[in-house]
Amino acid sequence: MALLPVVTRVDSEQEGRMASWAEIKEAVEKNGNVMTVTMEKLRDAHGAAKLGVNVRAEITSTLAGMGLGHVPQALPSYQNEQVRVYKNGTPVGDLINTVLTPGEQSDSKLTAQFGTGGVDMSAIIEKIRELVTE
Numbered sequence: 091m092a093l094l095p096v097v098t099r100v101d102s103e104q105e106g107r108m109a110s111w112a113e114i115k116e117a118v119e120k121n122g123n124v125m126t127v128t129m130e131k132l133r134d135a136h137g138a139a140k141l142g143v144n145v146r147a148e149i150t151s152t153l154a155g156m157g158l159g160h161v162p163q164a165l166p167s168y169q170n171e172q173v174r175v176y177k178n179g180t181p182v183g184d185l186i187n188t189v190l191t192p193g194e195q196s197d198s199k200l201t202a203q204f205g206t207g208g209v210d211m212s213a214i215i216e217k218i219r220e221l222v223t224e
Contacts, residue, residue, distance in 0.1 A: 109131055109134065109135050110135055111135050111152060111156060113135075114127065114131070114132070114135055114158075114175065115156050115157075115158060115177075118158060118175050118176065118177055119177060122182065123176060123177040123180040123181075123182050123183060124174060124175070124176040124177070124182045124183075124186075125174070125175055125176075126172050126173065126174050126175070127172070127173055127175055128169060128170060128171065128172055128173070129141055129165065129166055129167075129168060129169050129170070129171050129172075129173060130169035130170065132149050132153075132165075132173065132175075133145065133149070133169060136148060136149050136152065141165075141166075141167050141168070141169060142167075146164075146165040146167065149165060150165060153175065157177060157178050157179065158175055158176065158177055158178065159175070159176050159177075159178050159183060159186065159187065160173050160174065160175050160176070161173070161174045161176075161186060161190070163190065174186075188200060
C-alpha cells in the first residue's frame with residue numbers, strides 16, 4: 091500500500107514554510123512586544139499535527155521559556171482561534187500581567203496609571219466638537 095504525502099496548509103506570509111519559535115519571538119519584538127497569532131502558527135512552530143492538551147501545555151512552556159506570555163491563559167484547541175502573545179518584562183507585558191492578576195496590588199497599579207487622575211477623553215472630544223461647530 092502506497093502512502094500519500096501529507097499536505098500542510100501554509101499561509102502566504104510564511105512563504106512556503108512554517109514559522110520557527112525564534113521567528114515568532116522576533117515578530118513579537120518587532121511589533122512592539124505584543125502580537126496576535128493563530129493557534130495554527132503556534133502549533134506549526136511546535137511541530138505538532140493536533141492541538142491536544144499536552145501540545146497546548148508544551149506551547150505554553152516553550153513561550154514561557156522564551157520570556158513570552160499569552161492570552162487567553164488557557165490556549166484554545168482550534169487552529170483558527172487567535173492568541174495574543176506578548177513579551178514579559180516590557181511595559182505592555184507588565185500591563186497585561188497586571189490586568190490578568192487580581193488583587194489589591196494590581197488594582198492599585200491600574201488605578202494609579204488609568205484611574206480618575208488620567209486624561210478625560212470625553213471632555214477633549216466635546217471640546218473639539220465645540221470648536222468645529224463655531
